[in-house]
Amino acid sequence: MWHQQVIQLAPRKRGFHLVTDEVRGAVAELATVKVGLLHLFMMHTSASLSINENADPTVRGDMERFFRETVPENAPYYQHTLEGADDMPAHILAVLLGPSLTIPLAKGEMLLGTWQGIYLGEHRDHAGSRRLTVTLQGEAR
Amino acid sequence: MWHQQVIQLAPRKRGFHLVTDEVRGAVAELATVKVGLLHLFMMHTSASLSINENADPTVRGDMERFFRETVPENAPYYQHTLEGADDMPAHILAVLLGPSLTIPLAKGEMLLGTWQGIYLGEHRDHAGSRRLTVTLQGEAR
Amino acid sequence: MWHQQVIQLAPRKRGFHLVTDEVRGAVAELATVKVGLLHLFMMHTSASLSINENADPTVRGDMERFFRETVPENAPYYQHTLEGADDMPAHILAVLLGPSLTIPLAKGEMLLGTWQGIYLGEHRDHAGSRRLTVTLQGEAR
Numbered sequence: 296m297w298h299q300q301v302i303q304l305a306p307r308k309r310g311f312h313l314v315t316d317e318v319r320g321a322v323a324e325l326a327t328v329k330v331g332l333l334h335l336f337m338m339h340t341s342a343s344l345s346i347n348e349n350a351d352p353t354v355r356g357d358m359e360r361f362f363r364e365t366v367p368e369n370a371p372y373y374q375h376t377l378e379g380a381d382d383m384p385a386h387i388l389a390v391l392l393g394p395s396l397t398i399p400l401a402k403g404e405m406l407l408g409t410w411q412g413i414y415l416g417e418h419r420d421h422a423g424s425r426r427l428t429v430t431l432q433g434e435a436r
Numbered sequence: 437m438w439h440q441q442v443i444q445l446a447p448r449k450r451g452f453h454l455v456t457d458e459v460r461g462a463v464a465e466l467a468t469v470k471v472g473l474l475h476l477f478m479m480h481t482s483a484s485l486s487i488n489e490n491a492d493p494t495v496r497g498d499m500e501r502f503f504r505e506t507v508p509e510n511a512p513y514y515q516h517t518l519e520g521a522d523d524m525p526a527h528i529l530a531v532l533l534g535p536s537l538t539i540p541l542a543k544g545e546m547l548l549g550t551w552q553g554i555y556l557g558e559h560r561d562h563a564g565s566r567r568l569t570v571t572l573q574g575e576a577r
Numbered sequence: 578m579w580h581q582q583v584i585q586l587a588p589r590k591r592g593f594h595l596v597t598d599e600v601r602g603a604v605a606e607l608a609t610v611k612v613g614l615l616h617l618f619m620m621h622t623s624a625s626l627s628i629n630e631n632a633d634p635t636v637r638g639d640m641e642r643f644f645r646e647t648v649p650e651n652a653p654y655y656q657h658t659l660e661g662a663d664d665m666p667a668h669i670l671a672v673l674l675g676p677s678l679t680i681p682l683a684k685g686e687m688l689l690g691t692w693q694g695i696y697l698g699e700h701r702d703h704a705g706s707r708r709l710t711v712t713l714q715g716e717a718r
Contacts, residue, residue, distance in 0.1 A: 297471045297575050339549055339551070340489045353657040354668055356657075357669075358672070364654070372502075372505070374494040386498075386499070387502055390486040390555075391673060392672055396677075397538060399581065399712045406618070406710050408619075408620030411676075481693055506647070513642040515639055527630055527640070528639075528640065530629065531629055531640070532673060536678075569681045571613075571681045
């Protein structure tokens with residue numbers, strides 16, 4: 296079986312956000328898969344998807360603080376500056392963290408580890424809703 | 437349906453290069469897929485694949501400038517130096533940016549966002565042609 | 578065909594480790610695939626999977642030395658510190674390097690380049706065995 300749909304994540308402020316439940320809730324067909332893979336693909340070049348710790352919100356804060364320090368705004372060598380000081384760092388973070396995830400599925404559920412969740416990395420200061428293309432494949436239950 | 441082939445990208449100088457059209461043009465079977473996934477896998481450990489902004493070439497230049505600054509040549513602690521000052525930074529960039537992409541397909545086309553393109557990251561000074569294994573799967577149209 | 582299993586990698590010390598043979602040896606069904614994809618998914622948020630140079634062990638050492646320098650312990654802005662100085666850097670490395678790999682398969686073998694191998698990135702000081710969910714799909718031979 297194959298299933299494909301576009302989902303829109305609610306707009307978020309710059310930083311890292313746990314979106315596991317929002318993704319799961321948007322893809323009803325998850326429940327119909329016996330064994331398979333879920334592919335999530337971010338349709339934007341200034342936001343990212345990653346898998347990280349799902350419990351302590353300070354992890355999300357520390358991620359943002361680390362990347363603000365490591366991927367600076369206003370680096371003297373940036374030439375792509377017309378869209379704002381947050382734009383070039385957002386493109387860099389989008390490739391460092393990545394635009395997509397592939398997650399194993401079994402018995403209608405994502406097979407995540409106990410402490411794993413899906414992070415949206417929102418790397419712009421004033422972004423709107425982010426679109427993901429969801430592609431699900433597998434054997435039906 | 438499954439389709440697999442090896443494609444060779446034209447040699448490029450060190451830096452980031454937009455290769456969306458080159459990839460699309462090399463995989464004729466793309467046109468036959470109703471819904472599916474395209475998997476691209478770099479067969480080398482000193483080049484990368486990523487998804488980034490497809491319009492302004494200064495983004496590609498800024499990416500290269502950022503990574504030259506962040507992943508230095510000749511770090512005092514490098515021991516893998518026999519193959520040149522560009523070699524160890526190339527291995528580091530290959531894992532930071534990643535060796536592969538999975539891209540959703542629908543109606544014979546890659547489902548990329550408006551501003552998204554495929555970047556080849558060429559991280560060596562004098563590399564030749566890079567080989568990608570392309571694996572395509574899906575439902576036929 | 579679909580096949581899914583959980584494998585446990587032997588515990589390793591902090592650093593990068595070549596695990597290609599350990600993964601291949603644990604997935605007997607690899608041999609039955611004519612064309613397909615192997616998906617490996619790390620069930621933890623403080624270890625990673627990547628593809629890198631399989632020959633010279635100094636590459637693994639240089640990777641660890643680079644990331645110890647680039648992703649510091651005890652950054653003054655870290656708030657997630659209860660689980661030890663190695664914990665927050667481990668979460669950062671897990672997302673920079675990534676939790677999963679998708680590797681093309683043909684004629685019962687992983688289609689890796691001559692110099693490519695699978696690295697386990699163990700980012701904690703005292704971790705146990707790491708669990709991977711392996712999902713294999715393709716056409717049978």
